[in-house]
Amino acid sequence: MKVVLQNLTKRYPNRNKKIREDVIAVNGFSFEIPSGKLIGLLGPSGCGKSTTLNLICGLETPTSGRIFFGDDDVTDLPPEHRGVGLVFQNYALYPHLTVRQNILFPLQNLKGDKKLSKEVMEQKALEAARLVQIEQLMERKPSEMSGGQQQRVAIARALVKMPRVLLLDEPLSNLDARLRLQTREEIRRIQRETGITTVFVTHDQEEAMSISDMIVVMKDGTVQQIGAPQTVYDDPTNLFVAKFLGTPAINVFEGEVKGGMLYIGEDAVLDVSPVSDQKVWVGVRPEGFVLSGEGKLHCAMRSVEVMGRDKSVVCAHPAMAVENIRAILSSEAQPDPHAETVCFDLKPQKVHLFHRENEQRIPFGEKAEG
Numbered sequence: 001m002k003v004v005l006q007n008l009t010k011r012y013p014n015r016n017k018k019i020r021e022d023v024i025a026v027n028g029f030s031f032e033i034p035s036g037k038l039i040g041l042l043g044p045s046g047c048g049k050s051t052t053l054n055l056i057c058g059l060e061t062p063t064s065g066r067i068f069f070g071d072d073d074v075t076d077l078p079p080e081h082r083g084v085g086l087v088f089q090n091y092a093l094y095p096h097l098t099v100r101q102n103i104l105f106p107l108q109n110l111k112g113d114k115k116l117s118k119e120v121m122e123q124k125a126l127e128a129a130r131l132v133q134i135e136q137l138m139e140r141k142p143s144e145m146s147g148g149q150q151q152r153v154a155i156a157r158a159l160v161k162m163p164r165v166l167l168l169d170e171p172l173s174n175l176d177a178r179l180r181l182q183t184r185e186e187i188r189r190i191q192r193e194t195g196i197t198t199v200f201v202t203h204d205q206e207e208a209m210s211i212s213d214m215i216v217v218m219k220d221g222t223v224q225q226i227g228a229p230q231t232v233y234d235d236p237t238n239l240f241v242a243k244f245l246g247t248p249a250i251n252v253f254e255g256e257v258k259g260g261m262l263y264i265g266e267d268a269v270l271d272v273s274p275v276s277d278q279k280v281w282v283g284v285r286p287e288g289f290v291l292s293g294e295g296k297l298h299c300a301m302r303s304v305e306v307m308g309r310d311k312s313v314v315c316a317h318p319a320m321a322v323e324n325i326r327a328i329l330s331s332e333a334q335p336d337p338h339a340e341t342v343c344f345d346l347k348p349q350k351v352h353l354f355h356r357e358n359e360q361r362i363p364f365g366e367k368a369e370g
């Protein structure tokens, strides 16, 4: 089931009564979510992720814009008639009911010609429980289970009616790190097996990048970029997106283009023609540094951190005044932690230029032509 968001906007009166202007929680959001895909809705707290999800499921009504499931305009349908499954951060299970009863609950509420026999309901509940691998826990109460198990029950309950669309709002935030990793893989598997179009909300870029077919990066209610995770990482549309994706974060320098050459401070580091002369922000991914005695970027060595698979060089440069630079090198590289300076060449595809004022990316080299 494809889901079409057409110029969705949601305004709220400001919670702070002294501020007269509305909060624009979601601002002109348009996107056609392809059928059967898992979409990661990503952005910092307050950027409008939950509001978007609540608009899709019908808990909120848009101020303007339309929502379609396939060819059905569902904008004015209440949530219970949209055929959506919902999972929230706090599992929201009924504490006095067993796992079986919790999963059965949405089926028992079906009315009229949708009403199911007891046997069919039991069968469907068992299938949903199997899908999330909790069928051996059917007689337990929520309090007798771990957070991860409770979240599986919540997912089973969302799936039992075979929704047209599955919506998950920060479903892993209450789990500890190990369970988070495991449960996100589970969600990916379940989504693949069922083929249900799914929107997964998170503020955690790694989580979104790892399981999504496509990610949508939001800021202040406005979509910044939509694309496959790797594409958005490799070709960020602006400085915000570049900084939001990737751990460790992208290194951002003050730079200047003069005669087609990019300068970081005094260092002439890269030919960036045909970019015209201007001051820029220079983003360099941690994996974009190549250790070299003749390297053009001259940094002050701070420390070398060895972490098994690779090494991090922590160093400083006057054009990156506030923070240290973090360069990730392969474990074979031999940076000298006692040297005063450390020099790098930069991999052009790992370097991004941004306008100083509007922070939009300025393509250079092949990307400028393409």
Ligand code: ADP
Binding pocket: 012, 013, 014, 015, 023, 024, 025, 043, 044, 045, 046, 047, 048, 049, 050, 051, 052
């Ligand atoms: P996220 O889920 O990305 O953290 P939300 O969608 O919850 O963000 O909120 C987006 C913005 O809308 C925030 O500024 C929030 O304070 C505001 N907001 C959300 N719900 C309401 C509401 N009911 N009334 C007023 N402002 C709201």
Ligand code: MG
Binding pocket: 049, 050, 051
């Ligand atoms: Mg939220």
